[in-house]
Amino acid sequence: MREQPPYRRFAEVLRSRIENEEWKPGERLPSRAQLAEEGGVTTDIVRRAQEWLITQGVLTGRVGSGTYVAEQRERVRVVHSPEREQAGQAPFYVDMAALGRRGTSESRTDGMVPATPDIAARLGIAEGDYCVRTSYEYLADGKPVQLLTSWEPYSITAGSLVILPETGPLAGAGVVRRMAEIGITVAEVEERPDAGHADADEAHLLGIQKGALVTRIRRTYFSDDGRAVETADIVVPSALCEIIYRFPVTR
Structure with a gap:
């Protein structure tokens, strides 16, 4: 088995000390020089270990102030199932209602935006054809x-x-219900999840660290005649959301 690099080993030491409540959520860690002396490692190893733990949501960095133990937020469970697509509203609101949480969103819509090559391919339209683009920030109990x-x-x-x-x-009714209003039956949804890291803009909007682990989901809705009627890029931070896929088994 391949041996862990020194910074990962030291990261586990720091994680263990945090789990043993040597430092509590919101508390600042000692300086890198002090940690390096205590651990018998270089300050560069300490830096890389802290950066790794930041991407894991264990630590958080504050410019000009230091590194702190992250204050943990309860993870939201998001269950992807046929029922959530048939509820007559956007799936996120269905998820939050099931948890007894208050689901809200902030959005911005831009009409007649030319399709990029990637979006055109996903929607089966020509590059440059106009689309309606809407960006959402979804919140659970205001976060x-x-x-x-x-x-x-x-x-x-x-x-x-x-x-x-x-x-x-x-x-806010969701794609399925809105399309039904204009006579289009949405018959299938395809989702392609992939692991990634938050960029600066995503980190800022979600209140997480740049580079934190996220799941990126490429979702596309198809009508009963096979036409793509909507495609979306979804960013789900691993530290804040647990994604579950639940489907019935056909006997």
Whole structure:
């Protein structure tokens, strides 16, 4: 078995001391020089160990102040299941209601945004075709836990009451119900999860450290005739959300 690098071994030492409550949540750690002397390692090893623990959500860094034990937030359970897609509202609100949490969101919609090559391929449209793009920040009890950017072909909803996802009589109702309003039956949803690290903008919006572990989900809704009617990029921070997939077994 490959031996762990020195900074990872020292990171586990720090993690153990934190778990033993030598330093409590919100408390600042000693200086890197002091930790290096105590552990018999270099300050560079201490720095790399702290950076690793920051990406794991164990520590948090404050510019000009030092490194602190992160104050833990309760993880939100997000259950991906057929039921959440059939509830007549956006899946996030279904998840929060099931947990007894208050789910809210902040959003911004831009109409007639040209599709990038990647988005065009996912939606089966030509590059540069117009889309309605909506960016969401989802909150549980007022705290951010998830980001989502949605793209819908402008040609599908243009001139209808549901062209803007968060405006009109079906604001916040979710893709499935909104499409049903204009006679489109959503029959399938595809999700592709992948592991990643938060960039600076994502970290700022979610209140986590840059580089923290996240799950990126590429989601696409398809109508019963196989047409892609919406695609979205979802960012779920691992320290704040637990993702569960639950589906019935056909006998």
